[in-house]
Amino acid sequence: MKDNPDLRGARVLVIDDSKTIRRSAETLLNKAGCEVCVAEDGFEALGKIVSFKPDLVFVDIMMPRLDGYHTCALIKSNPNLRHTPVVMLSSKDGLFDRAKGRMVGAQLYLSKPFTGDELLEAVRGSLRQATGSE
Structure with missing residues (x-):
């Protein structure tokens, strides 16, 4: 995988109840800087x-206790976080x-399952959108 200097220093929060998804996303994102x-x-x-202050959040939809929809809604209802891009992760691909x-x-x-390139492109696209540099 090629080096992605445009992602250096980007703060990403990955929320998923699957240890495999968390680990693979963390590894790919760390390699990208x-x-x-x-x-x-x-x-x-x-x-x-609140303490990590991510630039982007990946959140799984199907999770115990608090699902991805409610988590996203709570993030977006916080005035300090409402502009933070949120990417939903799901094995369900329905409209x-x-x-x-x-x-x-x-x-x-x-x-x-997503590929490493899809994950990194989601980060790039979301950060471009958030900064208005599309």
């Missing part, structure tokens, strides 16, 4: 997000899931 924080579910993420993700404020929807 991102600072990464991981959480198992929405509750754990809400505790970390309804995408629409519901948009309704709670998600910028993008990434279907699992």
Whole structure:
């Protein structure tokens, strides 16, 4: 995989109840130069997000305790975080899931399993969109 200097220093929070997804995303993002924080579910993420101050959040839809839709809605309802891009992760690739993700404020929807290139492109695209440099 080629070096991605445009991602250096980007702070990314990955919220997924799958240890495999968390580990693989963390490894790929670290190799691209991102600072990464991981959480198992929405509750754990809400505790970390305020101190970590991510530039981008990846959140799985199907999680115990607090699902991805509610987690995204809570992030977007916080005035300090509402401009933080959120990318929904899901093994379900339905139109309804995408629409519901948009309704709670998600910028993008990434279907699992995703490739390393898809993950990094989601980061690049979301950060470009957030800074208005599209």
